[in-house]
Amino acid sequence: MRHGNLFVISGPSGAGKGTLVAQLLSELPDAWLSVSATTRKPRPGEEHGKHYFFVSDEEFDDLIASDGLLEWAQYGSNRYGTPRASVEEHMALGQQVLLEIEVQGAFQVKEKIPSACLIFIEPPSLEELENRLRGRGTENEEVIQERMRTARVELSHKMEYDIQLVNDSLPEATRQLLDFINQKAEQAQ
Ligand code: 5GP
Numbered sequence: 001m002r003h004g005n006l007f008v009i010s011g012p013s014g015a016g017k018g019t020l021v022a023q024l025l026s027e028l029p030d031a032w033l034s035v036s037a038t039t040r041k042p043r044p045g046e047e048h049g050k051h052y053f054f055v056s057d058e059e060f061d062d063l064i065a066s067d068g069l070l071e072w073a074q075y076g077s078n079r080y081g082t083p084r085a086s087v088e089e090h091m092a093l094g095q096q097v098l099l100e101i102e103v104q105g106a107f108q109v110k111e112k113i114p115s116a117c118l119i120f121i122e123p124p125s126l127e128e129l130e131n132r133l134r135g136r137g138t139e140n141e142e143v144i145q146e147r148m149r150t151a152r153v154e155l156s157h158k159m160e161y162d163i164q165l166v167n168d169s170l171p172e173a174t175r176q177l178l179d180f181i182n183q184k185a186e187q188a189q
Helices: 018-026 059-065 084-092 103-112 126-134 141-154 168-186
Strands: 007-010 031-033 067-076 080-084 096-100 117-122 163-166
Touching: 007 103, 007 168, 018 031, 018 096, 059 067, 059 080, 059 141, 067 084, 067 103, 080 084, 080 103, 080 168, 084 103, 096 103, 096 163, 103 117, 103 126, 126 141, 163 168
Parallel strands: 007 096, 007 117, 031 096, 117 163
Antiparallel strands: 067 080
């Protein structure tokens, strides 16, 4: 059994984190993706307990008050947080635990768990990012512009991450990420 490690994956919305993480999960049998709590409303097709735990503002306040979150952050007009207990359980089982979270949360995790590896996924360009956000068709213009502003801020933090990966080609980015995770998992043996 490999030693449990924590990998934090961030990058602008639309950089392709979700697709990359799905690839990792299908290729790494001992990987586990944390399910976050959020006050955001579900998008079509999203399921409670699978994509997120969709909670009310009051429930989110309770999670914070009971120290139930490893980290949390406000993103746009919603809050998002990582349930602490399940992350600790899966690490103790020797799994490679993946968190797909934004930058403020990533730095909180690094402060609490210094051995966590921070991975930043970049889009090939800001123009390409905007195209991808529009192509999704799930967000209105105001949200797209807000996400582009946030993307610029997020990109300004990329050098504070342990590695940066440009998601130009999905197979290539997946291979690089798999190599990185496997290397870290072996080092920690
Ligand atoms: P979305 O609303 O598009 O699902 O997510 C918006 C942003 O919140 C994304 O950058 C995503 O990575 C981030 N996010 C999702 N879950 C968490 C979490 O538990 N904590 C933090 N800090 N960010 C999260």
